[in-house]
Amino acid sequence: MENNENVELKEEHIACVFIDTKKYQKSVGVCFFDYLKYEFLMTEFIDNGYFTALESLFIQKSPFKCFYNSTNDVVDDERILNIFSMCNIQSFVLDKRKYDITNLREEIKLIISQDDDVRNYDKHFELENGCKCLMVLINYLRVNEYKDIHNKCSINIHNINLYMRLDKAAISSLNILPSTKNVSCYNSNMSLLSFLNKCNTSIGYKKLVSWLTQPLRDVTEINKRLDMVELFIKEDDTRNSIFCNFLKRVPELDKLNHYLKEINQNNEVQVNFKYNEEMILKDIIKLYYSILDFKQIYFGLVSIKNRKHEGTLNEMFIKPLHGTLNQFAKLLSMIEMTIDFKEIEENKQYLISTNFDDELKRICNEKNGLMKKIKDHKEDVENDLFCDKYDRRYKRINKEDIKIVNCNTNVFLFRVSKKDCSLVQQQKKKYISIRMNKNEFLFTTNTLKKLCKEYDDCLYVYKTLQSEIVRKTIIAVATYTPVIEKFIDIVSTLDVLISFSVVCYNSPFSYVRPILVENGENVIMKRSRHPLLEIQHNLNSFIPNDIFMNKQKSRLVIVTGPNMGGKSTYIRQTTIICILSQIGMFVPCDYCEIPIFSQIMCRVGASDFQLKGISTFLSEMIEASAIVKNADENSMIIVDELGRGTSTYEGLGISWSFAKYILDNIKCFCLFATHFHEISNLAYDSKGVINRHVETVIDQKQNKICFLYEIKDGASNKSYGVSVAEIAKLPKEVIKKAYEKVEELESAENKYYLKGKLVNTNEASTQTIDEKYEKKIWNYTKIKDEIHQLLSSSNETEFLNKFISKRNYLKEIYI
Structure with a gap:
C-alpha cells in the first residue's frame, strides 16, 4: 500500500459548503465525499445566523477538509471560520464561479454506475445549492487529486431532520467524545464513546461514533435497536459467542471494499498493480472466514425463540443475512477452489492452490523437484565432510549438521558452525567460501550454484503465475463490492448492539429500557x-x-x-x-x-x-x-x-x-x-x-x-x-x-440598609429608629405580597404546597 493511500484512508471525508443569503434567510447547501464508500452525500437546509445546523452536521460527519464560499458578510464569515476551527477542519475559500453547475448532468452520468441512470437523480437536482457543492467536489477529485471516479460513485441525500442536533458545546460539556482539550470534573479520557465502546470491529466503532453524534428522532427505529439490545441481554449464549468469538475475526471490511472498488474498474489484469496483492488476499481470506462465521451466527439467531422481538430480529438481521449469505455463495466456492488453505494452516502462506491451474501445478512440481535435489546435494556434502571414506562412520561424535540457509544474492547457501569451518577450508577447490559470521561459516559449491540458478528461474515463473492468478481472483472478488457493503452494514450494526448489551449485562448497576x-x-x-x-x-x-x-x-x-x-x-x-x-x-x-x-x-x-x-x-x-x-x-x-x-x-x-x-x-x-x-x-x-x-x-x-x-x-x-x-x-x-x-x-433588606451597615460611622446610632421603621414597612409589604400569592392558589393542594415552602420565610419576616 502506498503511503499517500494510508493518509487518504485516515481522512475519510471531504466537504463543500455553499451559503446563499436572500432576504436575511440563509440557505446552506452541503456535499460530502466518502473516500471509502465512493459516496457523495448531499443536503440543503435553512440555517440561522449562528449556523448551528451546519455545526451539528460537521460534528456528525467529521470532514478533514472543506471548501466554502465567502458570504461577503464579515460577521457570517467569521462565524463560519470559528465553526471550522472548533471542528478541526481545514478550510479553503472558493470563488463563486467555481460553483458552476452547467455541465452537472453530464458529470453525474460519468461518475455513477453504468447500470444507473441520471434520471434517477431528479430529486437531487432540486437541491440547487447542494448540487453546486457536488460539482466542486467532482472537479476537485478529478483535477487536484487525479482521482478516477468514473462509474464508481453513489449519490445520496442526507435528511438532517432525522437526527437530534448536538453542537460542539453539547459534545464537550457532556463528554460524548474523547477530547484532550476537554477539562472538566471528569477524567478527560472517560467519555460516553469510550464507555460504550465494546466493539470488536473497526466498522462497528465507526458506526458507534456515528450513532452518538446523530441520535435518532424516529421512535420506530429507536425501538428496533432497543428490542435487539433487550434480546441480546437475555440470550447469554448467543451474545457471548458473537462477542467473544465471531466478531473478533472480522477484518477492516470498509478498507477492503475501498480497494476492491478501485480494482473493479480494471477489466483486465494490469502489469502495474496498484495495491499489495498479498495484503488484499489475506483480507479476502478473512472475509471468507467471516462469511462462514456469520453463517453460524445466522443459524444461532434463527434458533432464538423470542416471540416478543421475533419480528424485529427478522427485519434487522435474519432476512438481510439470509439474502447476503446467498449472494456470497458463488464467492465462497471460488475462494475454496482457488486458495491453498492447507498452506495457510501449516506455513501461514497465502497461495493459489496448484490444483486450480495445470501449468501452475507443473511449475510447482518442477520447483519442488529442484528443492529435493538441493537437499540431496546437502546430504552428499555432509557425508563428504563428516564421514570416514572407508567405514562411512562420522569422524566425530558431537557433530552439527550442515544447514541450508536462504540468501537473497545466491538463493541458497550451506551453513556450518564456526568450529567446523576448518573442515570446509581444507577443501578449497571443492567448497567455495562466502563469508564468516559471528557463530557460523557460509559456503557453496558449483553444483549448488547451478541448482540455485535453475531453482531461481523456476521460482520466478512460479511467482509470476501465482501473481497473475491472484490478480484475477482479486478482480473477481471485486465484483462483489455491493454485497460486501450490505454485509458491512449488518456486521457493524450487530457489533454496536452487542456492545450495548455487553455494557448493560456486565454493569454492576442496573440499566433499564427507556x-x-x-x-x-x-x-x-x-x-x-x-x-x-x-x-x-x-x-x-x-x-x-x-x-x-x-x-x-x-x-x-x-x-x-x-x-x-x-x-x-x-x-x-x-x-x-x-x-x-x-x-x-x-x-x-x-x-x-x-x-x-x-x-x-x-x-x-x-x-x-x-x-x-x-x-x-x-x-x-x-x-x-x-x-x-x-x-x-x-x-x-x-x-x-x-x-x-x-x-x-x-x-x-x-x-x-x-x-x-x-x-x-x-x-x-x-x-x-x-x-x-x-x-x-x-x-x-x-x-x-x-x-x-x-x-x-x-x-x-x-x-x-x-x-x-x-x-x-x-x-x-x-x-x-x-x-x-x-x-x-x-x-x-x-x-x-x-x-x-x-x-x-x-441581614440587609434593602440597598439603603445595606449601605448603613457597611459604613461604620458615628451617625449609625442616630439612624437606628429610621432603619427599624423602614424594615417594618418592608416586612409589611413583603407579607402582603406573599399572602396575595397564597390566596391566588387555584386549589387547596396548591395553597398548601405554597404555604409549606414559604412557611419559614414568612415566620422570619414576621419576627
Whole structure:
C-alpha cells in the first residue's frame, strides 16, 4: 500500500459548503465525499445566523477538509471560520464561479454506475445549492487529486431532520467524545464513546461514533435497536459467542471494499498493480472466514425463540443475512477452489492452490523437484565432510549438521558452525567460501550454484503465475463490492448492539429500557444515575435521584444548592440519559420515560479565549445567545451557573431574564442550576416552574458541611460557599471573617440598609429608629405580597404546597 493511500484512508471525508443569503434567510447547501464508500452525500437546509445546523452536521460527519464560499458578510464569515476551527477542519475559500453547475448532468452520468441512470437523480437536482457543492467536489477529485471516479460513485441525500442536533458545546460539556482539550470534573479520557465502546470491529466503532453524534428522532427505529439490545441481554449464549468469538475475526471490511472498488474498474489484469496483492488476499481470506462465521451466527439467531422481538430480529438481521449469505455463495466456492488453505494452516502462506491451474501445478512440481535435489546435494556434502571414506562412520561424535540457509544474492547457501569451518577450508577447490559470521561459516559449491540458478528461474515463473492468478481472483472478488457493503452494514450494526448489551449485562448497576413518546409531555426518570461518574470511580454508593418534568406544569426546573453538592452531575446525567435513549441504548435508571428531543443545548462550565479577545463572561453570553435564538419547543436545555462572570446583581438579572425567556417564549424542557437562589421565586410568579435543591446538612457545633448528593423538592436559601472554602483549608481567620461578612450582608433588606451597615460611622446610632421603621414597612409589604400569592392558589393542594415552602420565610419576616 502506498503511503499517500494510508493518509487518504485516515481522512475519510471531504466537504463543500455553499451559503446563499436572500432576504436575511440563509440557505446552506452541503456535499460530502466518502473516500471509502465512493459516496457523495448531499443536503440543503435553512440555517440561522449562528449556523448551528451546519455545526451539528460537521460534528456528525467529521470532514478533514472543506471548501466554502465567502458570504461577503464579515460577521457570517467569521462565524463560519470559528465553526471550522472548533471542528478541526481545514478550510479553503472558493470563488463563486467555481460553483458552476452547467455541465452537472453530464458529470453525474460519468461518475455513477453504468447500470444507473441520471434520471434517477431528479430529486437531487432540486437541491440547487447542494448540487453546486457536488460539482466542486467532482472537479476537485478529478483535477487536484487525479482521482478516477468514473462509474464508481453513489449519490445520496442526507435528511438532517432525522437526527437530534448536538453542537460542539453539547459534545464537550457532556463528554460524548474523547477530547484532550476537554477539562472538566471528569477524567478527560472517560467519555460516553469510550464507555460504550465494546466493539470488536473497526466498522462497528465507526458506526458507534456515528450513532452518538446523530441520535435518532424516529421512535420506530429507536425501538428496533432497543428490542435487539433487550434480546441480546437475555440470550447469554448467543451474545457471548458473537462477542467473544465471531466478531473478533472480522477484518477492516470498509478498507477492503475501498480497494476492491478501485480494482473493479480494471477489466483486465494490469502489469502495474496498484495495491499489495498479498495484503488484499489475506483480507479476502478473512472475509471468507467471516462469511462462514456469520453463517453460524445466522443459524444461532434463527434458533432464538423470542416471540416478543421475533419480528424485529427478522427485519434487522435474519432476512438481510439470509439474502447476503446467498449472494456470497458463488464467492465462497471460488475462494475454496482457488486458495491453498492447507498452506495457510501449516506455513501461514497465502497461495493459489496448484490444483486450480495445470501449468501452475507443473511449475510447482518442477520447483519442488529442484528443492529435493538441493537437499540431496546437502546430504552428499555432509557425508563428504563428516564421514570416514572407508567405514562411512562420522569422524566425530558431537557433530552439527550442515544447514541450508536462504540468501537473497545466491538463493541458497550451506551453513556450518564456526568450529567446523576448518573442515570446509581444507577443501578449497571443492567448497567455495562466502563469508564468516559471528557463530557460523557460509559456503557453496558449483553444483549448488547451478541448482540455485535453475531453482531461481523456476521460482520466478512460479511467482509470476501465482501473481497473475491472484490478480484475477482479486478482480473477481471485486465484483462483489455491493454485497460486501450490505454485509458491512449488518456486521457493524450487530457489533454496536452487542456492545450495548455487553455494557448493560456486565454493569454492576442496573440499566433499564427507556420509553420514548413522540410529542411526549413528560420527562420521568426514577433513581437516575450518571453512567460515566459511577463507573469511573466505581461508586457503589452513588446517590441516584429522580426527576419529573411536565411540559405544562414543570418544564423549567431550577436547581439550587452548594458547590460540590451534585447540581452539575444531576443536570448532565439527565441529558446523557436522553442521548442514550435516542441512540437505542438502555439507561442507568429504574424507570425512564422521555419525549423525542430535536436537539440538546448546553451552557455549562467556564472557558475563555484570551487570544481571540473573548473573556469567560463573553463566552457565556455568546453560548446563551445561541441557545435563545436556536432552541425550539422540542429542545432540552441545560444551564449551569449562568451569569457568574459579572457582578452579583447583573448576574442575577441576566439569569432571571434568561430563565424567564426560556419559560415563556421557547417553552421547552430546561434544567437550570444556579447559585442565585433568589431565582427560585420564579416558581411563585409563573406557571411551569418548580424548584429543586441539593440536600446539605450543616453541623452547627463544628460548623462543617455534609453533602448528601440528594435532590429534593423546594429551593435552597443558601449557597454554603464559605463552608466549601473551609473544606479547601483556607486560614481560620479568613473563614471567620467570611462568616461575619456573609451574616452582615444577608441581614440587609434593602440597598439603603445595606449601605448603613457597611459604613461604620458615628451617625449609625442616630439612624437606628429610621432603619427599624423602614424594615417594618418592608416586612409589611413583603407579607402582603406573599399572602396575595397564597390566596391566588387555584386549589387547596396548591395553597398548601405554597404555604409549606414559604412557611419559614414568612415566620422570619414576621419576627
